[in-house]
Amino acid sequence: MTMEKFTTHTGIGVPLRQSNVDTDQIIPAVYLKRITRTGFEDALFSAWRKKDDFILNQEPFNRGSVLVAGSDFGTGSSREHAVWALKDYGFRVVLSSRFADIFRGNSGKQGLLAAQVAQDDIELIWKELENHPGTEITVDLNSKTVVCGTLTAPFEIDDYTRWRLLEGLDDIGLTLQHEEEITSYEATRPSWKPKTLPARS
C-alpha cells in the first residue's frame, strides 16, 4: 500500500490550549472495538465534543484541518486509532512543541504531519487564531515552515519521516527490499532463543 503524499497543506487552524492531550482523550477506548481502519470521525475527542464550548463545536474551527496543541500531545496508549480519528475528521497536520513517541511514529505511517514547533511560536499562533478565528495556516514540508498570519515559524521533523511523507512511501515495501539481509540475520540467531511454536505450557 502506498501512503498519501504530503508536500504542503493550507487549512483553518484550531487552537487547542491544552498540554498532555492523551490518546484516551483523542479517542476513548470504547471506540477501539471496531475492526476497520476508517470511519472514526465521530470518535475524535468524543467526550470533549459533548460540551458546547469545546473548540471543535465552534464555527469556523469545526472546519479546521491544522490542530495547534499544547506540549506532550498524544501521550499514553499506542492506539493508532488516534491518528485515524484525527485524519477521518479532516485534520492533516498537528502542531505541538512535543509529541509522544508512539503517536508521532503512528502519524508518520498514516500521512498525518506531526510538526514540532517551539512553544513560544505555538503561543503566538494560538493568539493569532483566537484573535482572528478562521485564519488559515500553511504548512510546507519542503521548507519545514509554518505560516500563520504574519508569523513564519520553523518546525522540526526527522528527515526519514519527512522523506517518506514527501514520497508517499510504504514502510513494508521499503523493508522487503532488504529481505535477503533479514534471512541472513535469521540464520545467525542462537538456537536457544525462544519460539512460541510448538506451544509449551
Added chain:
Amino acid sequence: MAGTTAGKTLAEKVWNTHVVRKGDGEGAAQQPDLLYIDLHLVHEVTSPQAFEGLRLAGRPLRRPDLTIATEDHNTPTLDIDKPIADPTSRTQIETLRANCKEFGVRLHSLGDAEQGIVHVVGPQLGLTQPGLTVVCGDSHTSTHGAFGALAFGIGTSEVEHVMATQTLSLKPFKTMAINVEGTLRPGVTSKDIILAVIAKIGTGGGQGYVLEYRGSAIRDLSMEARMTICNMSIEAGARAGMVAPDETTFEYLKGRPHAPEGADWDAAVEYWQTLRTEDDAEFDAEVFLDADTLEPFVTWGTNPGQGVSLSESVPSPEDFADENAKASAERALTYMDLKAGTPMKDIRVDTVFLGSCTNSRIEDLRIAADIIRGRSKDPNIRMMVVPGSARVRLEAEAEGLDQVFKDFGAEWRFAGCSMCLGMNPDQLAPGERCASTSNRNFEGRQGKGGRTHLVSPVVAAATAVRGTLSSPSDLDPVDEGQARRLSETSAA
C-alpha cells in the same frame, strides 16, 4: 545514544545485536536501522487492521513461531462461559480467532489456562527473556524490559510491519539512567518508585529515551516488582524501561515452559550475564531517587505525573510556576472534584480496583490479601480483584487467596485488562472515584466521568479497609481473635 568510544549501556548492547541493516548517514540525517524482533505479542484490539493489511497485500505472516496472541482487553471478567454480551467486543474477539487460524498464530482464548493480559502471559510462559527485542501493539509492552529485554509498544501500522517482515525501521533511542539507591521502608513498593519517578521527570520527561532502572533498591526487587516499574516507563513518555538481568531474573525464568533447558540454559545464562551497562558507559541523562525516604505515592490529577506522597495534601495550581502546568492542574482539580489543601488521606473513594498489567500478578494479590486478612471492608467500598491471567487466578485459588478476598467482601473476577480501561463491562460510573492499581488516571479512562487515583496494591488494600486513601500504618491492628475465627469459618 552516547559516544562510541565509551563502554556500552544495556540498551545499546541489545540494540546492536539486533541490527539487520544499519541506517546510512550520521546525526540528524541518519536513516533508521532495521531492527530484528524476537517476540511479537498480539491482542484483539490493535491487530485486526494489521491482519487485514497483510491480506490486502497478499503477504504472509513471516514468523508465526515468534508470534503469540491472547484475548485480554475486551474479555468479560464474569460469566466467561457465556457468549460475550457486547456484540462489538464479541466481533473483535472472533476476528482475532479467525485471523490467528488463517495466519497460523498461537492464540490463548478465554477459558484457556494461559489466557490473560498479554504482558502477564509472556513472562509467565518464560517467553520473555533477557536480551530479546519484544514488541506489541500496546504501550505497556515496556513491562518486559524488567528481564533486560528491549521491549516497546507500537501502533497498528508497525504491527503489520512486524507481521510481514519480523523487523522494524527505527532510529536508536537515547538512554537515561534512573538510579534508585537505598532500602524501601515497609509498605513502600516498586509502584511508589515509579509514580515518584514520573512525578519527578513528568509525562514527557522520558520522551525519546530508554530508561534503565539501576541501584541497590532496584536490585533488591523481585521480578514482579521490576515489571511494575518497567510497565509504567511509558507514563514518563519513555519508549522502554529496562533492568539488567541478574540471579533474580534467572531464578524466575528457570523451569518456565519456554525457558531454555540443559546446555541451552547454560549458553543462555552465559550470554545473559554479559547484558549489563559497562562501568565506563555514558548515559544521555541521569536521574536520582532516594529509596530510604520514599513514602507511598498516589496521584491527585488526570495524568500520571500529577502525584504526591500519601501524607501530603492536594496541591494548589498556584504551586506550579509553569503556566501550562498551572492550567493543567486547575483543569485536573475540577475534573477530579478536589480542593487544593485537602489531605490525600481524607479523600473518600467508592471503588478499589486491584488489577491491570501493572499490578495483577500473584505477588500483588498476596500483598493485598495479607493486609485485608482479618479485617473488614469499609461497607461503602466496592472492591474488584482481577487477576492478570487465568494462571494467576488458579495459583491464587490454590493458595486460598480467593477466599480471603471473598470473605473481605471483594469481587473475585476472571482475568483480563478489565477496569484499567473499561473496554469490557467493568467501568466506573460518572463521578465515581476509584483507587486503582492500574497505570493511567486520564479523564474517563476507567469509564466516562470516572475519577482515578493511581495507587500501589498496598494502598489499594488499606483504602478498601478504611474507605479513604490509606496506607497500612493508618489501620487499626488486626484483632487476632477475629482473624482466627474468620479463617476457621472459611476453612469450614
